[in-house]
Amino acid sequence: MNKMDYAVEMRGITKNFGTLTANDKIDLFVKRGSVHAIIGENGAGKSTLMNILSCVHLPDMGEISIGGKKVTLRNSLDAVKHGIGMVHQEFMLYPELSVYDNIIYGFEERKLGVFIDKKACVNKINQIMTSYNLSVPLDSLIKDLPVSILQQVEILKVLYRGANIIIMDEPTSVLTPQGIQGLFNAIRFLVNAGKTIIFISHKLKEVLEIADTISVLKDGKLVKTLPAAQTNEYELASLMVGRDVILKANKRELKAGEILLKVENLRVKDKDKVERVKDISFEVRAGEIVGIAGVAGSGQQQLVEAIFGLRAPEAGSKITFDQKDVTKLGPREHRMMGMGYVPQDRIGSGINSKGSVWETAIMGYHIAHGFKSKILLNFKQIETFTNKIVKTFDVKRQKNSDSIRSLSGGNIQKLVVGREFLQDNRFLVIEDPTRGIDVGAIEFIWDKIIDIASNGVGILLISHELNEVMQLSDRILAMYNGQIFEAGNYGELTEEEIGLLMLGGHADEAF
């Protein structure tokens, strides 16, 4: 293929944030006049890659060519100059200003160098609207308009700035099915007019419908680029969620006891009042591991927060723990009743990164199990409990009074997991227990989870690693878009079948 046919060539793009490698030597080639989809789970590095292309971030390594010419993009004005425009997932619009003001802002047509030439601006916008079949009310305020119109405003804005390559970050996540069809029509129109679209999503059906080429990202790496016509949902699902190394857990026979946790008709809204958990019911028995598999952002966070009392569910929801209604109780009461929680965001919720090892180690323990004195800290007990975690979970640290920041990510994870596992809890909510730790430690923590369950502890496991859920769970639930679907008992369904349920594929047909 002729080199000039690529609108964008990215070679060896690497970007690190702290200890996280968000993009690892990614090569991406986008054909001119095509729709190129980039798919991957949340956190796979899609947005970072696009932010590098649109110069929100500078890459640590790698080079970018636009239209066959190597370019150095220093700031977002450079990106605009090279015809790159991005429609962000969160709209970048001023709610108090009119559509017109939002579009011309920063790129006004001028008279005498200082005055805005409103007539020229409006003419330019109208011309774009007619040639790309878009229509938005220019004088309305942004805050009065529905999201589907706002998206058109964003598209219009990048076109106004002269974009030839338009990046759309999860554009369908805010749209209704009708809105999505409208967007797809607009995309087809733009492509026919010679524009290039880079379409970011994790919804497979949509991607297969609109894209010409699909690139799959996973854990910051490019897994594969393939033509949309030659693939299907199964293949994409396994590329997205599959693991290279399949670890094996030593699963034991299930000895389930009485029902410990019962969730009935749970509905939870997030802070933006969007319903993220939609009428979920399930139960977990003592000694049972129930795994919830799902792409990040399917509502797991809100589900867990509601179960542990960190977020109030909607009226009509009911959560029972050990035959007591705990729907309205807070985390302190949950801990007192013997429920432990390993949070997914270990830096944000799991540890106090400004404190010492022991300060993190006794959090929760000091409430549910307490010290001999109700008032004073008992440093002997603190030392004993911290040492127990350190010893049982092989946490590498020098002193318990060391700053927790001196521990590596894996050791921090072991400390947090150990803290919750060693408190004689009767029920554990575990989120991504092995995120970002090495293979040896993964197997170790898996063994501990199975161990603790066989001692009669009920476990709700939420993981973004499908293999982890499949290896550990007695019963698997797939979560998609705030709903859960039964995904069989241990070993009943294949990775591809569960993967498909997680991605909303054939969900209605299957059940």
Place this chain on the structure above:
Amino acid sequence: MKRSKQLFKLNDKFKLNDRVYISLFKYGVSIVLFILLGSLLIMSQGVDPISATRVLFEGTFGSKRAFGNVLRWTAPCILTGAAASVAFKAGVMNLGIEGQVLLGGFVAGVLGAFLELPPALHILVCVIAGGIAGMLYAVIPAVLRLFFNINEFITTMMLNYVANFLTQYLTQQVLAGGLEVWGYVNMQATPTIQKSAVLPTIIPGTSATLAFPVALLIAFAIAFLYKRTIQGYELKQVGENLRFSKTGGVRVVRSFMTIFLLSGLIAGIAGGIEVIGTYKKFNTGFAAFYGYDGISIARIAELDSIAVIIVSFIWAVLKAGSMQVERVLQVNRLTVTILQYIFVLFVAIDYAGIYNRYQDRKIKKRIREGEL
């Protein structure tokens, strides 16, 4: 991948070993800049900085009276410093210490003047009532924060003005009965307190009162609270990572309330003690510098209550000494005040962050040049 891992290893190593050096560096640089700038400011007024320093120390350690004066100033500095650090440590930005000091002082002044009680009891009542007044005044921003989600940063600052004008109004219009009644009499203060309410001195013939040991006691109590008690542990965690504490089962709302009340209580006590110990009456607006002194001291001491004691002492030396320098050498005493606050700015600079960024850039450059 290998390269990037190496990059982080280098970074980590640096962050651990050099923290102590950064602290030393921070205070070292601040002190050097402080001395340089101070010398310049003093020289600009035609005075030799060395003789100014000599006079400053004569005015603070030269005589019993002078030293008593230092202790007199140390006490309110410790108390307001403790009130600020106790709040900041738990993540509560109480900038309303000035207002809480004023209300505490006013209540103590009124009770000291109008109640008739035996000596020791009278003092106790004044101090405790002052503390409670400061505490109740802190309930307002606490409620606004917890139930209406209004940032205490703004409310506490605004409430300082309310406290200032409220006590002024009460002093002039209510206690003094308004302009018609008092005419030319001093209306900027409440009546002088009774002898039974006056806080005794600890060094006879000086202005050092019981306030100093009381302040020490409170500072030690705060240190004990944070280092030894479960409540203190929880408060510290809330201040350092709210989500971590919430997940761990700490009652965050209650912690916030406790801290507001505690901080207000200490500030109120500071006000009460100042009025019955030093001024013997409530002067309107007497707390103008107290709030920000406390905040500055807490900031320099990095919220450690034992360090607050040391910093307060130095602060008091500068305060008391600057008056002597003004008397003897005609150097404006505000010079020292300016320097005190500039010192706070120097200490507030994020030296670690600057050094980190510099190191990061150096390593990245080496990677780009292919050395690693």
